[in-house]
Amino acid sequence: MEIALESTAPSPNRLKPLRGIKVEIAGQPASSGGCGTTGGEGKASCGSSDGPDDMSPEIWEKVKNHPCYSEEAHHHYARMHVAVAPACNIQCNYCNRKYDCSNESRPGVVSQKLTPEQAVKKVIAVASEIPQMTVLGIAGPGDALASPQKTFETFRMLQEQAPDIKLCLSTNGLALPDYVDEIAKYNVDHVTITINMIDAAVGEKIYPWIFYNHKRYYGREAAQILTDRQMLGLEMLTARGILTKINSVLIPGINDEHLYEVNRAVKSRGAFLHNIMPLISEAEHGTVFGLTGQRGPSAQELKDVQDACMGGANLMRHCRQCRADAVGLLGEDRSDEFTLDKIEEMDVVYDLEKRRAYQEKVEEERQSQHQAKVDALSASIDAQNIDGISLDPEMRVMVAVATEGHGKVNQHFGHATEFQIFELTAGSATFVGHRRVDLYCQGGFGEDEQLPSIVNAINDCHAVLVAKIGACPRDELKAAGIEPVDQYAHEFIEKAALNWFSDYRSRVANGEITHQPRGDAAIRQGAFMAA
Amino acid sequence: MAYKIVGSQCTGCSACEPECPNEAIYEKNGVFYIKPEKCTECIGHFDEAQCVAACPVDKTCIIDTAYPRYQAT
Numbered sequence: 001m002e003i004a005l006e007s008t009a010p011s012p013n014r015l016k017p018l019r020g021i022k023v024e025i026a027g028q029p030a031s032s033g034g035c036g037t038t039g040g041e042g043k044a045s046c047g048s049s050d051g052p053d054d055m056s057p058e059i060w061e062k063v064k065n066h067p068c069y070s071e072e073a074h075h076h077y078a079r080m081h082v083a084v085a086p087a088c089n090i091q092c093n094y095c096n097r098k099y100d101c102s103n104e105s106r107p108g109v110v111s112q113k114l115t116p117e118q119a120v121k122k123v124i125a126v127a128s129e130i131p132q133m134t135v136l137g138i139a140g141p142g143d144a145l146a147s148p149q150k151t152f153e154t155f156r157m158l159q160e161q162a163p164d165i166k167l168c169l170s171t172n173g174l175a176l177p178d179y180v181d182e183i184a185k186y187n188v189d190h191v192t193i194t195i196n197m198i199d200a201a202v203g204e205k206i207y208p209w210i211f212y213n214h215k216r217y218y219g220r221e222a223a224q225i226l227t228d229r230q231m232l233g234l235e236m237l238t239a240r241g242i243l244t245k246i247n248s249v250l251i252p253g254i255n256d257e258h259l260y261e262v263n264r265a266v267k268s269r270g271a272f273l274h275n276i277m278p279l280i281s282e283a284e285h286g287t288v289f290g291l292t293g294q295r296g297p298s299a300q301e302l303k304d305v306q307d308a309c310m311g312g313a314n315l316m317r318h319c320r321q322c323r324a325d326a327v328g329l330l331g332e333d334r335s336d337e338f339t340l341d342k343i344e345e346m347d348v349v350y351d352l353e354k355r356r357a358y359q360e361k362v363e364e365e366r367q368s369q370h371q372a373k374v375d376a377l378s379a380s381i382d383a384q385n386i387d388g389i390s391l392d393p394e395m396r397v398m399v400a401v402a403t404e405g406h407g408k409v410n411q412h413f414g415h416a417t418e419f420q421i422f423e424l425t426a427g428s429a430t431f432v433g434h435r436r437v438d439l440y441c442q443g444g445f446g447e448d449e450q451l452p453s454i455v456n457a458i459n460d461c462h463a464v465l466v467a468k469i470g471a472c473p474r475d476e477l478k479a480a481g482i483e484p485v486d487q488y489a490h491e492f493i494e495k496a497a498l499n500w501f502s503d504y505r506s507r508v509a510n511g512e513i514t515h516q517p518r519g520d521a522a523i524r525q526g527a528f529m530a531a
Numbered sequence: 532m533a534y535k536i537v538g539s540q541c542t543g544c545s546a547c548e549p550e551c552p553n554e555a556i557y558e559k560n561g562v563f564y565i566k567p568e569k570c571t572e573c574i575g576h577f578d579e580a581q582c583v584a585a586c587p588v589d590k591t592c593i594i595d596t597a598y599p600r601y602q603a604t
Contacts, residue, residue, distance in 0.1 A: 147549075214584070
């Protein structure tokens with residue numbers, strides 16, 4: 001993929017405030033913010049904002065330990081998907097079913113398809129081994145509602161055997177209006193709908209056909225039926241108080257500008273969260289887009305669309321585009337530990353009390369971590385001037401952070417398989433996404449050929465904050481114009497980033513360094529293929 | 532004639548199975564098959580063969596010329 005090295009002009013909506021967005025759900029006003037961490041308030045949030053103060057108790061109860069709906073929760077709570085519903089009722093140009101669905105699961109890996117009974121067995125086994133696993137989703141590899149019997153049979157059994165696990169499903173929405181009541185019956189709190197367009201003229205470039213009411217529809221007619229059904233289904237879910245997340249695949253040149261309209265349309269129908277994901281497109285996936293050379297977006301293109309949509313439906317920025325049978329925390333996949341053969345050998349006891357006790361501990365740790373971060377941030381430097389030199393208040397940069405959790409800068413550069421990206425302004429550090437990279441350090445030695453790909457992935461960042469970094473990558477990052485920063489090791493990310501930023505601005509102000517705009521960065525197309 | 536499923540093309544997704552009005556489709560080792568004696572090519576049921584319309588892979592559900600054309604009674 002070719003990447004323009006000049007950064008694109010910021011969209012007019014980029015400077016809009018992140019917080020204070022109101023969303024009406026089931027007639028009840030609930031406020032929620034975007035993905036933001038402001039220096040002053042010290043709040044970490046993503047889509048669902050950060051805590052019980054920001055939304056109605058009912059909504060908070062639904063999102064607080066759902067890793068996909070709460071950015072903060074995803075560091076503490078795990079989810080799993082079971083592939084019980086392999087059939088699909090539409091064809092997308094970014095999906096090749098002969099290979100596997102490239103945007104919903106990792107391509108080339110044939111999922112182990114499960115019967116509802118096998119799926120329930122697997123869920124119980126995982127829930128016993130991983131007590132912080134709180135969410136079970138049915139997300140393909142097909143459409144959860146194209147095989148409604150299998151999906152609902154799985155839900156029915158789980159509701160009986162593991163009543164504390166939240167159920168959610170993902171659908172393209174075509175069959176959704178027919179099953180909203182069934183979904184409500186099983187207390188499904190969360191439904192994800194993939195909506196890539198609200199205009200059939202755009203839709204016909206994404207969907208060649210749909211199968212609906214015993215008939216195949218093509219082109220614009222197919223896209224019109226699909227969008228009508230998606231909007232109807234979304235409205236019906238909202239009316240029943242079910243939280244919805246809208247997934248949109250950003251396809252440059254096809255729906256990039258259109259996604260702003262999608263965002264407004266789904267927001268007006270009560271969508272809780274909007275997740276704009278980059279198209280994954282490679283010829284070897286055998287998809288229509290892969291074969292026609294349709295490229296995925298660069299990091300800057302993705303961010304521009306996400307930023308333009310701010311102020312509408314809340315944006316999810318922590319999506320890892322996980323596979324349809326993933327197990328564990330977002331960004332990790334422990335599905336290998338829970339294959340059918342291994343489950344057979346496990347001695348599984350589903351202990352509701354034990355799970356509850358463990359989750360209470362997780363919640364305690366989460367609370368104390370949150371408080372520590374708030375305290376740390378209130379002590380962070382938000383300088384307007386240092387030593388009498390006034391700092392540029394308009395400056396805005398991005399930094400990459402190596403972290404292994406707990407909200408801290410605590411990972412060695414060479415051990416990072418992904419970086420968290422924060423956008424910094426005077427007084428605010430806002431989480432804007434992740435970048436997957438190849439592991440630099442393998443067996444104690446840095447792999448020099450990996451470094452350029454890491455630089456490509458974080459090329460739009462002015463600095464990379466790490467716990468530690470070797471001499472070689474340090475020099476090469478510097479040469480690429482990215483400042484390696486290890487003096488804030490083991491500090492909270494936002495505090496570290498803001499303190500570095502104050503220092504950076506003061507160095508710019510006193511002429512020690514010159515502030516230069518960064519270029520664009522690449523989204524690694526194969527990033528989701530390897531663990 | 533009846534329809535048949537090209538085994539090497541079948542992804543085993545099961546989209547066709549519930550759509551068949553004759554319950555002619557069954558699974559074996561992760562791949563789906565059509566019982567030719569049960570297949571009516573959807574004549575009298577639908578305008579188009581449901582297995583063909585539902586299948587995500589082109590040219591997977593095809594006419595099996597080894598069987599005579601179905602005659603609606």
